[in-house]
Amino acid sequence: xxxxxxxxxxxxxxxxxxxxxxxxxxxxxxxxxxxxxxxxxxxxxxxxxxxxxxxxxxxxxxxxxxxxxxxxxxxxxxxxxxxxxxxxxxxxxxxxxxxxxxxxxxxxxxxxxxxxxxxxx
Amino acid sequence: xxxxxxxxxxxxxxxxxxxxxxxxxxxxxxxxxxxxxxxxxxxxxxxxxxxxxxxxxxxxxxxxxxxxxxxxxxxxxxxxxxxxxxxxxxxxxxxxxxxxxxxxxxxxxxxxxxxxxxxxxxxxxxxxxxxxxxxxxxxxxxxxxxxxxxxxxxxxxxxxxxxxxxxxxxxxxxxxxxxxxxx
Numbered sequence: 001x002x003x004x005x006x007x008x009x010x011x012x013x014x015x016x017x018x019x020x021x022x023x024x025x026x027x028x029x030x031x032x033x034x035x036x037x038x039x040x041x042x043x044x045x046x047x048x049x050x051x052x053x054x055x056x057x058x059x060x061x062x063x064x065x066x067x068x069x070x071x072x073x074x075x076x077x078x079x080x081x082x083x084x085x086x087x088x089x090x091x092x093x094x095x096x097x098x099x100x101x102x103x104x105x106x107x108x109x110x111x112x113x114x115x116x117x118x119x120x121x
Numbered sequence: 122x123x124x125x126x127x128x129x130x131x132x133x134x135x136x137x138x139x140x141x142x143x144x145x146x147x148x149x150x151x152x153x154x155x156x157x158x159x160x161x162x163x164x165x166x167x168x169x170x171x172x173x174x175x176x177x178x179x180x181x182x183x184x185x186x187x188x189x190x191x192x193x194x195x196x197x198x199x200x201x202x203x204x205x206x207x208x209x210x211x212x213x214x215x216x217x218x219x220x221x222x223x224x225x226x227x228x229x230x231x232x233x234x235x236x237x238x239x240x241x242x243x244x245x246x247x248x249x250x251x252x253x254x255x256x257x258x259x260x261x262x263x264x265x266x267x268x269x270x271x272x273x274x275x276x277x278x279x280x281x282x283x284x285x286x287x288x289x290x291x292x293x294x295x296x297x298x299x300x301x302x303x304x
Contacts, residue, residue, distance in 0.1 A: 044299035050156045053163035057197055058145040064193035070146040074190055082147060086140065097136050100184055101177030105215075105229045108176075108207045113242045119285035120127060120235075120246035 126170045128161070128249040128297055129205055129234045129289070132226075135178040137253070137294075138162050139185075142194045154253055157294040161251060164298050165201040173205040173247065175233065203239055205247075210275075210283060211236040217271055221264050227257050234289040235272070245282055249300075250291045261291040 019027065031037050062069060072083030078096060085093065130138065141155035142162075151159065165172040186195040215232035223231060234247040252258065261268075269288060276284045 045160070045295070047153075047156070050160035050295075050298070053160045054141070054145055054151060054156055057142065057159060057163055061142065061146045061193045061197050064196060065146065065190075069148050070143070070190060070194075072147060075188065077184055077188075082143065086144060086147070086149070093136070093140070094133070097132065097181060100181045101132065101175075102180050103132075103175060103177035103226075105225070106212075108211065108229075110207050110209045110211050110236075111238065111242060113208050113238045113245050113282060115282060117238065117243055117245040117282045119282060119287055120244070120248045120289065121285055121287040 126249065126300065127173065127244065127247045128170055128251050129173045129175075129230065129237065129247045130158075130161075130178070130202070131230050131250060131252040131254065132175065132177060133253050134158050134161070134251045134294055135174050135202075139178075139181070139194070139198055142197055143191075146194050154294075157298065158251075160298050161294045162198065162201045170297070170300075171239075172202045173237065173239070174202045175230070176204060178202075179204050205233055205237040206239070206242075207233055208236045208238050208242075208245065208283075210279065210286075214272070214275065217275065218268070221260075221268060221271075223257075223260065227254070231261070231289070231291070235286050236283075246286055247289045249297050250289050251294045251297055252291060253293060258291050258293070 019030070022030065070082055072081065074082045076082045076085045077100065080088075085096075088096075137152075137155045137158035138161065141151050141159040144151055144155065145159070161170075161172065164170050182195055182199060185191045211232050214236050215228045218228040218231050219225065230250060230252075234250045237246060238244050265288075272286070272288060276286060279286070
């Protein structure tokens with residue numbers, strides 16, 4: 001969750017002191033009011049889980065490709081083959097991406113959000 | 122959908138995601154950075170988080186989808202990301218951020234994460250910026266208090282809902298996917 005823009009009136013240490021004085025019922029109520037505390041306590045995602053996700057995505061793409069994977073000598077952008085592109089150094093790929101992206105920040109058009117737009121606070 | 126966590130991919134994370142998909146479709150192994158970037162995409166498909174990319178990434182996708190053999194890769198990516206649109210005050214906040222020493226491009230990405238919206242214009246800002254740029258992460262963290270105060274001053278003059286704008290957390294993809302880990 002994004003941090004609040006206004007400064008906290010008390011320090012984290014002071015909050016911890018108050019929590020230690022709380023009854024179990026009050027602590028349960030605190031977690032209800034601030035469910036972010038549960039998220040922090042969850043174990044991190046593992047590489048094994050990430051690999052499972054990657055394999056699921058591979059299966060999804062292969063299905064769309066009619067079970068025929070992409071080949072290294074397939075035509076890619078800029079007259080490169082896919083294999084040649086992926087074998088370039090990271091710096092070279094970054095340069096190509098920059099040229100393809102044509103990001104023009106100064107020319108970005110600003111839009112107005114709706115009055116009921118949900119802030120990320 | 123609006124209650125979900127929202128995350129803006131910087132251009133390197135967007136590139137790692139797309140290149141990770143290309144490697145998967147070709148049957149290659151992924152680097153660890155590509156693996157986490159692809160995992161973040163997967164999480165978006167699972168409705169745990171909404172991912173946003175800049176118009177630059179959309180431009181790359183448009184080029185790639187002209188080649189029919191890459192339609193599956195483009196589809197796997199595009200169905201999990203949305204294009205972020207700059208809102209009013211985006212340019213102003215980007216200029217303020219540059220005063221903190223951020224590069225032009227970093228300032229724009231960080232500004233977009235506060236003053237960015239979706240196609241329906243029903244959201245304001247992101248909870249996270251996903252990046253592998255460690256100097257950016259460090260600089261954002263070290264200057265957090267000063268930046269927050271600067272935004273607070275700016276917010277005083279803004280009309281609702283812009284006066285509720287917040288700062289994002291700037292994290293690596295593996296830290297973001299661990300937010301509500303599992304699944």
